[in-house]
Amino acid sequence: MPHMFYQTTAAALLTLSLALPAPVLAQSGSGAYLAGRHAAFVSDFANGDRYYARALSYDRDNPSLMESVVVSRLALGEVNKAVPIAQRMEELGLQSQPAHMTVVADLAARGEYEAILSRDPETVGVGPLVDGLIAAWAHLGAGSVAQALEQFDKVAEDDGLRNFALYHKALALASVGDFEGAEAIFAADEDGMMVSGRAAIARAEILSQLERDGDALAMLDRVFSNTTDPSLADIVARLQAGEALPFTQVRDVRDGMAEIFFAIGQALRREASPDYVLVYVRVASFLRPDHIDAQLLGAELLDGMGQYDLAVETYKKIPTDSPDYYAAELGRADALRRADKVNAAIEVLEKLAREHPELAIVHSSLGDMLRQQENYGEAARAYDRAVDLTEADDPSMWFLLYARGICHERERNWEQAESDFRTALELNPDQPQVLNYLGYSLVEKQIKLDEALGMIERAVAARPDSGYIVDSLGWVLYRLGRYDEAVGHMETAVSLMPVDPVVNDHLGDVYWAVGRKREAEFQWKRALSFIKPDDTDGEADPDRIRSKLEIGLDAVLAGEGAEPLKVANGSD
Numbered sequence: 001m002p003h004m005f006y007q008t009t010a011a012a013l014l015t016l017s018l019a020l021p022a023p024v025l026a027q028s029g030s031g032a033y034l035a036g037r038h039a040a041f042v043s044d045f046a047n048g049d050r051y052y053a054r055a056l057s058y059d060r061d062n063p064s065l066m067e068s069v070v071v072s073r074l075a076l077g078e079v080n081k082a083v084p085i086a087q088r089m090e091e092l093g094l095q096s097q098p099a100h101m102t103v104v105a106d107l108a109a110r111g112e113y114e115a116i117l118s119r120d121p122e123t124v125g126v127g128p129l130v131d132g133l134i135a136a137w138a139h140l141g142a143g144s145v146a147q148a149l150e151q152f153d154k155v156a157e158d159d160g161l162r163n164f165a166l167y168h169k170a171l172a173l174a175s176v177g178d179f180e181g182a183e184a185i186f187a188a189d190e191d192g193m194m195v196s197g198r199a200a201i202a203r204a205e206i207l208s209q210l211e212r213d214g215d216a217l218a219m220l221d222r223v224f225s226n227t228t229d230p231s232l233a234d235i236v237a238r239l240q241a242g243e244a245l246p247f248t249q250v251r252d253v254r255d256g257m258a259e260i261f262f263a264i265g266q267a268l269r270r271e272a273s274p275d276y277v278l279v280y281v282r283v284a285s286f287l288r289p290d291h292i293d294a295q296l297l298g299a300e301l302l303d304g305m306g307q308y309d310l311a312v313e314t315y316k317k318i319p320t321d322s323p324d325y326y327a328a329e330l331g332r333a334d335a336l337r338r339a340d341k342v343n344a345a346i347e348v349l350e351k352l353a354r355e356h357p358e359l360a361i362v363h364s365s366l367g368d369m370l371r372q373q374e375n376y377g378e379a380a381r382a383y384d385r386a387v388d389l390t391e392a393d394d395p396s397m398w399f400l401l402y403a404r405g406i407c408h409e410r411e412r413n414w415e416q417a418e419s420d421f422r423t424a425l426e427l428n429p430d431q432p433q434v435l436n437y438l439g440y441s442l443v444e445k446q447i448k449l450d451e452a453l454g455m456i457e458r459a460v461a462a463r464p465d466s467g468y469i470v471d472s473l474g475w476v477l478y479r480l481g482r483y484d485e486a487v488g489h490m491e492t493a494v495s496l497m498p499v500d501p502v503v504n505d506h507l508g509d510v511y512w513a514v515g516r517k518r519e520a521e522f523q524w525k526r527a528l529s530f531i532k533p534d535d536t537d538g539e540a541d542p543d544r545i546r547s548k549l550e551i552g553l554d555a556v557l558a559g560e561g562a563e564p565l566k567v568a569n570g571s572d
Contacts, residue, residue: 029058036068043275043305048072056085063094070098074279076310077298079105079286090124098279101126101261104134105283108257113141129161133168133260140172141253148172163189164263167199171250171259174202179209179247196266198249198259198293200224204235208245216245230359231323258288266297274301289317292324299331308339326356330365342373353382360389364400371407380407398428402437409441417441432469435459440472443479452476467497475506481566483513494523501530501540508545512553513565524549 036051049072056065066085073082079102086102104126107116116138121131136151149169156165166185174182186203200223207216217239224232238245250256265280278301284294299314312335318328329352336345349366356362367382383404390397405420421438425431439455442448456472463469474489490507497503508523524545531542547556557564 029055032058033065036072040068040072043075043307045072045075045275045307045310049076049078061088061092063089063092063096066094067096067098070096070102071279074098074102074282075275077282077285077314079283093123095123097126100124101130101279101283105257105261105286108134108138108254109287111141111254113138113253117142128158129155129164130260130264132161133165134257136165136168137172137253137256137260140176140256145172145176167263168256168260170206171202171256174206174209174247175250175252175256179206182206183210196263197224198263201232201235202247202249204239205245205247205249208239208243209247211244213239213242229323230326234323255288255291258284258286258291258294260284261287262291262294262297265294269297274305277301278305292318292322296324296328296331299328299335303331303335303338306338308335311335312339326352326359326362330362333365333369337369337372342369345369346373353385357385358389360386360396363389364396364403367400367403367407371403374410376407376410380404380411383407398424398431398434401427402431402434405434406437409437414441414445430458430462432459432462432466435462436466436469436472439476443472443476446479449476449480453480465496467493467500467503470496471503471506474510478506478510478513483510483566486510487514499530501527504530505540505545508548509553512548517552520553521549 032051032055036048036055039045039047039051049069052065052068052072056062056069059065066089070082070086070089073079073085082102083106086096086099086106089096089099090103103124104116104119107113116134119125121128125131126134132151132155136148136155139145139151140148149172152165152169152172156162156169158165166189170182170185173179173185183203183206186206200220204216204220207213207219217236220232220236220239235245250259261280262284265277265284268277268280278298281294281298281301284291285298288294295314295317299311302308302311302314312332315328315332315335318325322328329348333345333348333352336342336348346366346369349362349369353362353366363382364386367379367386370376370379370382383400387397387400387404390400401420401424405417405424408414408417408420418438418441421434421441424434425438428434435455436459439452439459442452442455453473453476456469456476459469460466460473470489471493474486474493477483477486477489487510490503490510493503494500494507504523504527508520508527510520511517511523512520527540528542528545528549531540544556547559554565
């Protein structure tokens with residue numbers, strides 16, 4: 001989707017102030033307060049709410065504690081529970097944007113538009129942008145279209161907010177059936193008004209209501225070129241079938257107010273911390289529970305903050321008949337994985353694959369999850385389905401083949417693995433991950449070493465800061481008996497990945513090969529120290545490393561029936 005429009009200064013949007021002074025509490029409440037602060041610091045909103053509320057019970061009119069509880073409850077999406085405290089803050093004459101936002105959202109939800117209009121923005125305002133647009137929509141809710149339009153125009157006088165205000169003016173006109181007026185606003189400044197994906201869909205619905213389906217399709221094609229989103233595909237299919245799309249982006253005043261908070265939250269995403277943005281998004285979801293984009297953005301923010309259970313809960317709110325249901329389920333599976341609930345995540349993806357067998361991304365996501373769990377056979381079969389559903393010239397095809405090649409290689413199906421890697425390179429000839437993996441695999445198999453060296457050198461040229469890739473170059477030189485050349489590359493790899501057991505083990509072997517045996521033993525000991533006790537499937541073999549420390553690399557190679565090291569630097 002296109003970038004959010006707003007060429008607005010961060011100061012105009014960053015209106016949420018959490019600047020009340022820290023409370024001075026009696027000893028009985030200080031522990032709860034400190035626990036609440038810690039919870040807030042790690043974005044643990046549930047415990048933040050619990051501890052701050054406990055501290056507040058010892059000092060019921062403490063401004064900082066009241067605001068902290070309000071913010072925690074907004075972040076949890078429990079706006080109704082935040083309302084009484086927010087109202088109390090206003091009764092006490094306290095300046096708090098979170099509290100004012102909560103009160104105005106409650107009034108909007110109850111349709112009390114006159115009460116909104118009677119509020120003084122100087123004393124109980126959220127911020128100039130929010131207050132201006134809220135007032136415009138409130139005028140519409142109170143029955144005055146003329147005053148609403150006048151208020152939108154007033155907000156638009158600020159050049160930085162002009163597109164934002166005109167966008168909402170167009171939504172307001174469309175919500176009352178004036179599609180000609182709404183389209184005139186879009187048409188007057190088409191580039192500036194294409195503020196987001198939601199704006200494009202809103203305009204498509206407006207054009208459809210004006211029986212201009214062809215124009216709607218052309219506009220969507222310009223804005224969403226090469227997008228395969230099922231929700232968009234559904235809209236396009238309906239337009240192509242000649243169906244008149246209802247205007248759903250903003251159906252009424254409450255929806256319009258929800259759109260204010262969502263759009264600001266989305267615009268703030270690159271400017272503010274996630275918990276800060278979450279407050280806006282949660283208010284949008286409170287005002288419009290079926291605002292799918294707000295729910296998805298809220299879940300993404302929670303996932304990014306490590307609040308996986310809350311993210312999963314939010315993703316689950318997307319109804320199964322929504323075109324975005326599959327995206328929500330993909331997000332839910334990813335959050336479950338990060339919460340170490342991998343089996344549950346796989347179950348979600350397997351169910352989704354049965355429900356949407358036609359979506360390549362579902363099968364590729366399942367393949368990725370299974371591959372990460374080292375279930376390579378099942379992962380390869382999931383990638384098979386993804387490959388079958390993906391056009392040969394699709395930009396993602398190289399990665400599908402690369403990932404499937406990894407699975408085949410781990411399953412010891414080398415012929416199939418090499419075929420996938422080489423086909424991936426045909427599609428993306430200089431892809432460093434594929435060059436490195438194929439080159440390294442050839443080195444380990446002791447075949448086509450000159451070709452492997454060329455591949456890995458190209459990979460290093462593309463990714464000189466990748467420890468794994470630089471390690472591969474050092475290792476292929478070692479395998480070729482070019483020990484002196486290998487040293488510098490292996491030392492660079494260790495500097496890039498100082499605690500990786502495989503890289504340290506490799507450096508030890510290289511040192512031994514050039515006669516630096518004491519340094520080799522030091523590196524092997526380092527490698528052993530970096531192997532985790534439960535890492536039974538890692539590439540660094542602790543028993544082999546211990547053998548090298550006890551009897552030396554030469555004896556270990558002899559015992560394995562491998563070729564001996566070449567004489568280097570006087571070593572024997």
